[in-house]
Amino acid sequence: MKKKKNSAFSSVKTLAKALSYAKNHRAAVIFAFVFACISTASTLYIPILIGEAIDCIVEAGKVDFEQIFEYFITIGLFTAFAAIGQWLMTVFINSAAYGIVKNIRTQAMHKIQHLPLSYIDTHPHGDIISRVTADVEQLSEGLVIGSIQFFSGAVTIVGTIVFMLTLDIVSTIVVVVLTPVSLLVANFIARKTYSMFSETTRIRGEQTAIIDEAIGEQKTIQAIGGGENFHSRFEALNEDLKKASQVATFASSLVNPATRFVNSLVYAAVALSGGLVAAGGGMSVGILSSFLVYANQYTKPFNEISGVIAELQNATACASRVFEFLEEKEEASDAALPEMPEANGNIRFSDVSFSYEPERPLIENFNLDVREGEHIAIVGPTGAGKSTLINLLIRFYDVTGGTLSVDGNNVEEVTRRSLRQNYGMVLQDTWLRAGTVRDNIALGKPDATDEEIVAAAKKARADDFIRKLSGGYSTIIGAGGASISQGQMQLICIARVILQNPKILILDEATSSIDTRTEIKISEAMDEMMAGKTSFIVAHRLSTVQNADKILVMNDGAIVESGKHEELLAKGVFYSKIYMSQFAV
Numbered sequence: 001m002k003k004k005k006n007s008a009f010s011s012v013k014t015l016a017k018a019l020s021y022a023k024n025h026r027a028a029v030i031f032a033f034v035f036a037c038i039s040t041a042s043t044l045y046i047p048i049l050i051g052e053a054i055d056c057i058v059e060a061g062k063v064d065f066e067q068i069f070e071y072f073i074t075i076g077l078f079t080a081f082a083a084i085g086q087w088l089m090t091v092f093i094n095s096a097a098y099g100i101v102k103n104i105r106t107q108a109m110h111k112i113q114h115l116p117l118s119y120i121d122t123h124p125h126g127d128i129i130s131r132v133t134a135d136v137e138q139l140s141e142g143l144v145i146g147s148i149q150f151f152s153g154a155v156t157i158v159g160t161i162v163f164m165l166t167l168d169i170v171s172t173i174v175v176v177v178l179t180p181v182s183l184l185v186a187n188f189i190a191r192k193t194y195s196m197f198s199e200t201t202r203i204r205g206e207q208t209a210i211i212d213e214a215i216g217e218q219k220t221i222q223a224i225g226g227g228e229n230f231h232s233r234f235e236a237l238n239e240d241l242k243k244a245s246q247v248a249t250f251a252s253s254l255v256n257p258a259t260r261f262v263n264s265l266v267y268a269a270v271a272l273s274g275g276l277v278a279a280g281g282g283m284s285v286g287i288l289s290s291f292l293v294y295a296n297q298y299t300k301p302f303n304e305i306s307g308v309i310a311e312l313q314n315a316t317a318c319a320s321r322v323f324e325f326l327e328e329k330e331e332a333s334d335a336a337l338p339e340m341p342e343a344n345g346n347i348r349f350s351d352v353s354f355s356y357e358p359e360r361p362l363i364e365n366f367n368l369d370v371r372e373g374e375h376i377a378i379v380g381p382t383g384a385g386k387s388t389l390i391n392l393l394i395r396f397y398d399v400t401g402g403t404l405s406v407d408g409n410n411v412e413e414v415t416r417r418s419l420r421q422n423y424g425m426v427l428q429d430t431w432l433r434a435g436t437v438r439d440n441i442a443l444g445k446p447d448a449t450d451e452e453i454v455a456a457a458k459k460a461r462a463d464d465f466i467r468k469l470s471g472g473y474s475t476i477i478g479a480g481g482a483s484i485s486q487g488q489m490q491l492i493c494i495a496r497v498i499l500q501n502p503k504i505l506i507l508d509e510a511t512s513s514i515d516t517r518t519e520i521k522i523s524e525a526m527d528e529m530m531a532g533k534t535s536f537i538v539a540h541r542l543s544t545v546q547n548a549d550k551i552l553v554m555n556d557g558a559i560v561e562s563g564k565h566e567e568l569l570a571k572g573v574f575y576s577k578i579y580m581s582q583f584a585v
Contacts, residue, residue, distance in 0.1 A: 436473065459498050
């Protein structure tokens with residue numbers, strides 16, 4: 001019982017949150033209410049006119065056709081007013097509802113930009129996309145449908161009660177007392193179906209996540225023959241979604257016939273009581289017909305709301321997922337912190353500790369001093385903590401112990417933006433946005449001239465292949481660089497960093513997708529780019545780090561060896577074993 005109450009409370013709370021976004025659309029809401037009143041008042045006045053027209057028919061041969069014609073003209077005018085009012089109400093409701101959805105989507109995009117990387121790393125990207133797109137779309141449909149029913153329904157209920165009271169108080173009491181029975185029926189079924197729709201939206205999020213994974217990793221999946229596995233996983237989720245949707249829709253669709261049955265009983269009771277009153281001379285036949293129309297119109301909003309209960313429940317369930325995402329904790333604001341000046345490149349790790357999960361320590365009591373202009377190579381087996389070290393340096397993650405400083409500035413005491421402006425990065429997972437090659441190279445320096453862009457591309461050894469593209473530097477490439485090879489993507493990213501010309505470089509497997517021949521060609525450009533800059537080079541291939549000023553050999557989150565290439569080889573320990581495993585014949 002407590003679970004049911006919590007479910008109903010959660011549904012109301014979620015709806016209230018959605019409506020709170022309407023504060024910037026008060027004018028549209030007010031106009032929608034005004035036109036709802038005009039439309040409903042015009043509609044409700046028509047039964048009075050029809051009843052009076054009926055009373056003009058006394059008996060055979062005694063019909064006031066002239067008066068009836070006037071009533072018909074008046075009925076036509078009020079019908080037009082009702083139609084225009086209904087149309088304008090819908091226009092303003094749509095304006096408010098889609099304005100609310102626009103605000104929610106904007107906030108969701110802002111949330112994505114300000115969530116800590118730990119959230120993005122631990123949640124399926126497809127599920128996040130589903131919340132921001134499909135769930136918000138379902139919410140918008142529910143808001144439009146619900147708002148129309150609310151405005152027209154609320155005014156209709158109040159208006160019909162007023163008109164019925166003017167006609168017959170006893171019959172009005174019968175209608176008002178019996179109608180809540182249909183509300184109790186609708187509420188009982190709605191409580192049952194909310195959890196069903198919540199399960200449907202959850203499965204839909206999982207389904208979107210697996211689709212996103214299948215598309216993003218299509219080449220790998222096909223290469224390893226994993227298509228059948230993905231297909232079977234999708235089929236299972238699809239079957240679960242079908243069953244959950246059928247159960248939820250069937251259960252919610254019971255509301256409409258159930259409430260219609262109850263309201264039909266109300267109508268029959270009103271007709272019986274009103275007929276007895278009319279037979280006793282308490283009202284005319286015309287007034288009775290008007291009253292029966294009002295009784296039908298009074299129950300109509302309840303029928304209409306119950307008819308769209310499935311959409312409303314689905315929208316509320318989707319909204320709860322959206323708001324759950326919007327309420328995720330963001331990165332702590334650093335707006336009050338000072339900007340970091342342009343860095344020289346002196347970096348210090350002092351007793352740094354870090355773990356992704358508290359119960360599983362990764363880096364403990366890590367110490368490292370890097371002087372300006374030094375080239376630091378970081379090597380080690382997979383999972384040793386190499387990329388984690390880079391994540392801490394850029395503040396994608398914050399240290400859990402100790403301090404990390406750049407030029408004596410604790411990185412947690414300056415703004416992230418000003419810190420990251422001092423870095424240039426080429427990561428193993430390259431990223432290009434949809435746009436021209438020129439735009440992608442100039443991403444870190446939007447005001448760069450064409451001459452600067454071309455010069456950077458030449459240094460990165462990317463100019464040759466760019467000029468062979470159909471449009472040269474103006475060639476449009478798809479999101480993620482879909483139309484070019486992985487190696488070409490990395491060359492463009494290297495050109496981007498060369499153009500940006502930062503003081504600190506981070507090269508995390510920067511040449512992992514470049515063939516050996518191209519890697520040899522670009523090594524000179526890389527050396528030129530790193531000249532005078534503090535550089536961190538993460539690599540598995542030791543051929544790329546032999547000229548580093550210092551090589552850090554990491555294992556299990558700790559530095560197990562450090563020194564130059566020749567020194568580490570001479571020791572014959574961990575680094576030497578890695579080197580020999582790659583180059584021994």
